[in-house]
Amino acid sequence: MIAASVRATRSAAIAALLLALAFARPSAAPSAFFADYRDGAAIDEHLDALAAEHRDVARTYGIGRSSEGRLIRVIEVGRGDIAIAIDGGHHAREWISVMTPACIADRLVRGDASDPRIHRILDRARFAIVPIVNPDGYAYTWTTDRTWRKSRRGGHGVDLSRNYPVGWGTAGSSDDPASPNYRGEAPFSEPETRAMRDLFDTRAFAAHVDFHSYSQVIVYPWSHRRDDPPDRDRLALLAERTRAAMTATHGERYTVRAGSELKTGAGGTAGDWSYGHHGALSLLVELRPSSGAGGGFELPPDQIVPTCDEALAGVLALAETLIE
Numbered sequence: 001m002i003a004a005s006v007r008a009t010r011s012a013a014i015a016a017l018l019l020a021l022a023f024a025r026p027s028a029a030p031s032a033f034f035a036d037y038r039d040g041a042a043i044d045e046h047l048d049a050l051a052a053e054h055r056d057v058a059r060t061y062g063i064g065r066s067s068e069g070r071l072i073r074v075i076e077v078g079r080g081d082i083a084i085a086i087d088g089g090h091h092a093r094e095w096i097s098v099m100t101p102a103c104i105a106d107r108l109v110r111g112d113a114s115d116p117r118i119h120r121i122l123d124r125a126r127f128a129i130v131p132i133v134n135p136d137g138y139a140y141t142w143t144t145d146r147t148w149r150k151s152r153r154g155g156h157g158v159d160l161s162r163n164y165p166v167g168w169g170t171a172g173s174s175d176d177p178a179s180p181n182y183r184g185e186a187p188f189s190e191p192e193t194r195a196m197r198d199l200f201d202t203r204a205f206a207a208h209v210d211f212h213s214y215s216q217v218i219v220y221p222w223s224h225r226r227d228d229p230p231d232r233d234r235l236a237l238l239a240e241r242t243r244a245a246m247t248a249t250h251g252e253r254y255t256v257r258a259g260s261e262l263k264t265g266a267g268g269t270a271g272d273w274s275y276g277h278h279g280a281l282s283l284l285v286e287l288r289p290s291s292g293a294g295g296g297f298e299l300p301p302d303q304i305v306p307t308c309d310e311a312l313a314g315v316l317a318l319a320e321t322l323i324e
Helices: 002-023 040-053 096-111 116-124 135-143 191-200 232-250 270-278 301-323
Strands: 058-065 071-078 082-087 125-130 205-213 217-220 255-258 281-287
Touching: 040 058, 040 071, 040 096, 040 135, 058 191, 071 096, 071 116, 071 191, 082 096, 082 191, 082 301, 096 116, 096 125, 096 205, 096 281, 096 301, 116 125, 116 301, 125 191, 125 301, 191 270, 205 270, 205 301, 217 232, 232 255, 232 281, 232 301, 270 281, 281 301
Parallel strands: 082 125, 082 205, 205 281, 217 255
Antiparallel strands: 058 071, 071 125, 217 281
8 A cells, every 4th residue: 555655646746747847948048039020031041040050950941932932941950750840921911920930940959959858859859840831921011011811822812721622612711812711723722832732741740730820729620620530639638738838838828629619610721631631630829919909910029939938838748749
């Protein structure tokens, strides 16, 4: 009885330690680059310089070009075999969804030498991070229309987050080019989504995180249909651990929702495709703020670093769950 009690106490202590480690804030702070929003050229330059300085853990490369010829860039970080895809900027006006994956890449690369937790994760996992899936639309928000959502195909643009083949043409999309949810002429009609397709064809990704804004919600498949996916329990667990880590970082409340529970579904999303076609456990993470009253798509620059803190904590918890 005494031995059993000791074992139980030891197990509880180990569990508490693991929980504390899961929510520990990484020691690698973001660089001054993330004190303000940056355009696409500045982000590409920063990531290229970062990879050049840390060739042992990172590299950058292109996976395709946009409608207007801009390179869609990946920064790959890590040495492990567990592949995790992270992207942002499907929707041009969601600037925090661009800065956050870029910041995560920065923190992972620089944390490899200074943060034992990050180093351990990078020994087991490898992240392929695409901060700007929609470089043309993002550039347009800097020069012409801050609230532009789509790509710049033909001037009318395509909602790249409705252009993937799983659930294409169903809920939450439109066949009207003037609509903000215009899905394009066919699945993968756009060079930007084809670039993501080509990335996923290079390896078997265990998980995929698609960053958006705003509302502080973490969504798992399906988003285009009402029934549960085969891996519902695994997806729900991954989402919950990600949520708990994000919320614990600064006390900001994030919630978890199954896509099927949302009032308005969304067909042709990156997450439904990466899960439905490739088997990657996918999460769509809506970042700060929780509502339009908190800045909406124009989140103040002083919120970039705290949002990055939360997102990095969630990504590390997700990676550790996969490693387990």
